[in-house]
Amino acid sequence: MVSWSGHVLPVIVTVAIWFFATGLIAWLDNRDRATFPRSLALGGLAGVAGLVAILAAAQSVSVGAVYLSFVGALLVWSWHELAFLTGAVAGPRRTPCPPDASGLGRFAHASAAVLHHEIALALTALLLIALTWSAPNQIGAIVFVLLFALRLSAKLNMFLGVPNASTDILPPHLGYLTSYFGPNRFTLLLAATLAANVALAAWLGWQAMTAEAGSAQMVGASLLFALAALGAIEHLFFALPLRDGALWGWALPTRKSAATNPNTAFENGVT
Known part of the structure; x- marks a missing residue:
């Protein structure tokens, strides 16, 4: 039987945090770049608070500790997202993909554009796993690893190409990333990852x-x-003609108009 406190409330909490946190990050990353140092400092404090929350909750298996660890992981994840979308931690390559790049060369260029961010995420995931390895409450580490996996899946799909790689919340200073996206097409990878996300959610x-x-x-x-x-829904959005501006346009300093180029996306949501 479906329980309000055990099933419905956790879903509402997750969706609410995902929606408003994504909007807040979009607002911060689309402001004047002079505001970025302060935003990064505040985001860093939130990330440290999240890490402390995960560690404080790790030894308890109470419902409150589970929520605390969950929120802590999202704070740490949001810190990384803010660092990436401000351009503070992205990759050594900050220019568009060469027009003649293809195959492994194109993949190498794309990887270089986000390499530092991916390394930071991987190291943080390993840190959280190590810190909570034998703890009774490992929700924080599991949440971060799940978000990391969903994000890698989204990036690989965009690299190979999806029918709808549109995102209106991408900051202008990261516009060069759109040059690394594949053509508009439905691939076997998108079908496989969408099915895997649905299966994971069902399990x-x-x-x-x-x-x-x-x-x-x-x-x-x-x-x-x-x-x-939410990860499954975001992957489904890759195949549907939906735009991020419809969800988070309210959070942007100036509402962006729909772009004519379908390849104007990179990130979608906290995942």
């Missing part, structure tokens, strides 16, 4: 439904289910 949903009523395990599985479901 996590089953875990939430079969957990002990009112338990921390039920809440944790529901939170992870909501994240996986």
Whole structure:
């Protein structure tokens, strides 16, 4: 049976945080670049607070500790997102892809454009796993790893090409990233990753439904289910003619008009 506290509330919390956190990051990253140092400093403080929250909650298996660890992981993730979208931590390559690049050469150029960000995410994931390896509450590390996997999947799909790689929240100073996107097409990778995301969300949903009523395990599985479901929806958006401006235009300093070039995207959401 569906429980309000064990199933519905965790999903509402996840969607609300995803929606408003993405909007806040979009607002910060599309402001004047002179504001970026202050935004990064505040984001850094939030990230450190998130790490402290994960560590503080790691030894408890209460419902409150699960929520605390979950929010902590999202704070750490948002810190990385802010650093990337401000351009502070992206990659050694800050120029468009050469027009004649193809194959492994094009992949190398694309990787160089986001290399530092990917290394930072991987090191943070390993740190969280190490810090909570034997802890009874590992939700924080699991959430971060899940977000990392979803983000890698999204980037690989955009590199190979998707029918709708449109995102209105990409800051102008990262516009060169659109040159690394593939043509508008539906690929086997998109089909496979979409199916995998749906399967993962279904499995996590089953875990939430079969957990002990009112338990921390039920809440944790529901939170992870909501994240996986959002990841599946974001991958589905790659195949549908939907624009980010419809969701987060309210958060941008100046509402962007729809671009005529379909390859104007890079990131979509907290994932």
